Amino acid sequence: MWRYLRYALPVAVLLALVALFARGLFLDPTVVPSPLIGKAAPAFSLPDLADSKQTLTQAELQGKVSLLNVWGSWCVACRDEHPVLMQFAAEHVIPIYGLDYKDDRQAALDMLAKQGNPYTAVAYDASGDATIDWGVYGAPETFLLDKHGIIRYKYIGPLTPELIRDDLLRRIQVLQGEP
Amino acid sequence: MIPEFGHLALILALCLAAAQAFFGILGAQRNDLLWMSAVRPTAVVQALFTLFAFACLAYAFLVSDFSVAYVAENSNVLLPWPYRFTAVWGAHEGSLLLWVTVLGIWTLAVARFSRHLPLEFTSRVLGVMGVISLGFFLFMLTTSDPFTRLLPPVGQGRDLNPILQDPAMAIHPPMLYTGYVGFSVAFAFAVAALLGGRMDSVWARWARPWTLTAWLFLSFGITLGSWWSYYELGWGGWWFWDPVENASFMPWLVGTALVHSLAVTEKRGAFKSWTVLLAIAAFSLSLLGTFLVRSGVLISVHSFASDPKRGIFILAMLGLFVGAALTLYAWRAPSLTRGGGFQPFSRETLLLLNNIFLVVAAASVLLGTLYPLMMDALNLGRLSVGPPYFNSVFVPVMLPFLVLIGIGPYVRWKHGDPKATARTVKIAALLALLAGVIAVIVAGAERGLLLTAGVMLATWAAASAFVEPVRRLRLRLQGRHSALPRSVLGMSLAHLGAGCLVLGITVTSLLGVEQDQVIAPGGSATVAGYRFDFQGVTTVDGPNYQADQGRFVVSRDGEPITTMLPEKRRFSSTETTEAAIHPGLTRDLYLALGNSLDNGSWSVRIEYKPLVRFIWLGGILMMLGGILAASDRRYRQRRTEAVLDASAAASETGGGAKAAPHRES
16 A cells, blocks of 8 residues: 555645645735734824924824825835825825825925825924834835724835725725724 | 737647647557657647747847837847847746747657657657647747737837846756756656556666756756856856746756666666656656746746736646646556666665755755745745755755765666775775865865865865776777767766866855955955955946946056956846956956945945856856767667667557557668
8 A cells, every 4th residue: 555655645745735836826925914913003202294393192093093104205106106195185084194204304395395295194203213113114104003093904115096996995994893 | 910920820839739739649548550640740840830939029029029019028129139039038928938939849859859769659758748838838828928919019119127138148048948848858758658658778768868958958057047147147146046046956956866867777777666756856846947937926036927827827737737747657657667676885776875865955945945935825924045044955965965976987786896996986085185185275274174075075076077987098098999988978077067066166155255345446455365456437338228337457466467347237227237257267356336425436346256167167067968978879879779679668568559660760
């Protein structure tokens, strides 16, 4: 018996490999899961971009479903993303908070003046230290938070109208239905 | 019109491949002489249509027909014409067309050079190759048609990926594919043997030259790829354990095992089922390589097409082809007769060990390549496996393997004589010892055991390669009859190549110097005794790019050596780094320009790479060895005998062809 099984071993190995690859095909190697999903938004205390005397903290994100968008005026992809955010903000679905990161205050304000401001409020993180706590390693990145200020979803790269339509809105609906 | 002709030719080739597969395999099963005799002409016409389709796409590139989407995406009017031709295989669709074209050339070769084999066997081989062609034609026409029109056409074309605009790139993929696809012949031979139920030394003798030819092309392709990445990618490395490199390396390792195990099957009639399994495995790994590159399941610098539909198709094809072959193996292999027995100290044992080491090496590369995917598929997180893993598993396997290279050829079949072997390789062992001592003196004992071991084993492999040719030549000088067949010479050359390769790898890796420096114009840097005077950067214009060209005057002890001109080239879309290399047999100087800094100085990477050329020299020697061995007289001259053997064997198994198996000679 063993003699025959031995010859069947290669087929078994192949089947295992094919199963592995079939699974692998449906994984996106560019998606990096964030350890922050399901955790409360990291604490921060940053000046408001428009008014440096005001301070913004994570408490701002409590009590409603919200979007936090990490951006910078230096970031070309963020400029590409900007009209999409403007469009989304015009629909008044949920508030968008901005986290302006490693930026020049004036350059950031100029960009918002020129291209419009989709943000309810923008926290200004000149050093980038607070942004590191959010696990951000490139801009733009967008976080979706639930009513308790818990991070539920993260997207790396510029948002697109298709992504908002097909994915983000559905997630927002689910979160808004939660207590 | 021309692209439509190409498209039509592909469709016709697909139909013919189906006929080739059908008549080839079923004709042989039914023993239908008419069906079987239709296979060869069908295969030839199928291959010619494929070549015609390839020519059509090449023509579209040469005349810059940007109404073809694939041409528009991968060419540009400014692209020099040789690169317009090589751009044919610069991306996914064209690579596949190259794949089937190479398969067509192999099909033509099999059809032409298998006339002395029994018709039944040739039909099966061509039938199996027809199945493979059919799969790839279907894949191309359903998911990756290179002839799709772009309406309205664009005026310019997007241009070929700049890192592919290079002479070595012109021949690297075709060589690699010739190797990959060539293993389909060995695969077809193995499946034909399993289907026909005959598998003996005559079979092994038929399969050997094909396997050797595929192997030598793959060796050359990998060597070229290594050399190309060394001077083109601007990283100064010659091997990165990148998934796609591994994808070509695994079939090479298994193919090397196959070349050796075929020798045992031919000479001693042993290792039969093992040889068949290796032949299936070598081609399966080639298909796996295609899957890994084309599906995008692994991230790599090489993969340029990822589309889940394509991945699913290739995976299904891989599963079907290999699954069918291995099922057939599980069913038929147990009935294969065992070959002659052998003593523990015999060439069979050593070749068995050779196979074990090579297969273990291939398996560990496979494991390392797939491990990140496995972890991810099981939701155990993401990680990457890098050179530390590969080096730490690969080196320990290769060290004992190198010991074997030196002894294997000098042990007799069946029953070896340790004393006689020891006498034969005495000189090689002494030379290896001497080299070890020199390594310690030159580099110092503190450089470590690995350097000494590497140098000794490399010398051992290289020196012992000379023993047999020298012995035979001496016999001849003494006036005695002694032949030096090409197969022996080829083996010696390939083993010498292995020695060179190992010496190059050991010395470059352990004694090379790499320095990243910031130098201002007028400044200088000194690396490994060489002084580099930086004279500044100028802007130069190329045909389709602009470049910053640095100027470095290199000297040693005040003696001027050369001027090196590294470049950073800006193409319409991207930048490439053209490293300046001052080559030498004993050392390379490698200089790559980094970024310009605000104060006018530049970051520069300078490397001193001793004996790095030996790595590629080793690859070339292996390839030359393969050429010599594959062209040995006995594969060409014993036609008549092979036919006689074959008919005898065929009638032995009871299922022999009713018709006379040979039409020629």
